[in-house]
Amino acid sequence: MKARVHVSLKNGVLDPQGKAIGQALHSLGFAEVGEVRQGKLIELELTGALAAKPKAEIEAAVKDMAQKLLANTVIENYSVELVG
Amino acid sequence: MKARVHVSLKNGVLDPQGKAIGQALHSLGFAEVGEVRQGKLIELELTGALAAKPKAEIEAAVKDMAQKLLANTVIENYSVELVG
Numbered sequence: 001m002k003a004r005v006h007v008s009l010k011n012g013v014l015d016p017q018g019k020a021i022g023q024a025l026h027s028l029g030f031a032e033v034g035e036v037r038q039g040k041l042i043e044l045e046l047t048g049a050l051a052a053k054p055k056a057e058i059e060a061a062v063k064d065m066a067q068k069l070l071a072n073t074v075i076e077n078y079s080v081e082l083v084g
Numbered sequence: 085m086k087a088r089v090h091v092s093l094k095n096g097v098l099d100p101q102g103k104a105i106g107q108a109l110h111s112l113g114f115a116e117v118g119e120v121r122q123g124k125l126i127e128l129e130l131t132g133a134l135a136a137k138p139k140a141e142i143e144a145a146v147k148d149m150a151q152k153l154l155a156n157t158v159i160e161n162y163s164v165e166l167v168g
Contacts (some may be wrong), residue, residue, distance in 0.1 A: 006125055008125070021126065021153070021154070024153055025128075025149055025153060028152055028153060030145070030148075030149055032130060032131050032132040032135065033128055033130060033134075033149075034128075034129035034130070034131045035129045036126065036127070036129070037126070037127045038125070038127075039126075039127070040122055040123070040125065041090055041092070041122070041123045041124065041125045042102075042120065042121070042122050042123075043092075043120070043121045043122075043123070044109075044117055044118075044120050045117065045118035045119045045120070046116060046117060046118070047116050047117065047118045048115070049116060050116035050117075051116065061114070064114075065109055065112075065114055065117075069105070069108055069109060069112060070105070
């Protein structure tokens, strides 16, 4: 069982990496690109008893991981997707 | 029109960030986590004439952006998804 956690900056939070990517794309001639936002996609392999639990419990555990470590919930949103 | 580019390390390429996240999760008590891989999810807003083109052409343009800037194709894979 795998889980995917997508962590992205909240709207309104400045994204300097996204801005730098946008400017670089423009300088490479890709003029028709507006706002660029960069987030993280963390893929976790879940093992043992956790992997065998009902989906709702697994999702709750992964959300707990996101709350405690994977996302800075002050400036970031996260979403959890279970795979397989 | 938006495009999402998911950039991830190729299999076999060492992922120190993923390892560090895995160890941190273990130290927080999340023992049932195996391999962790971290990738990037870049969301691009496409504007002007590009946004009005047929999907296949838009996808080709975004793949071109990935080849030239967004991904290091020696060690990274990328996938393109059009949204909206």
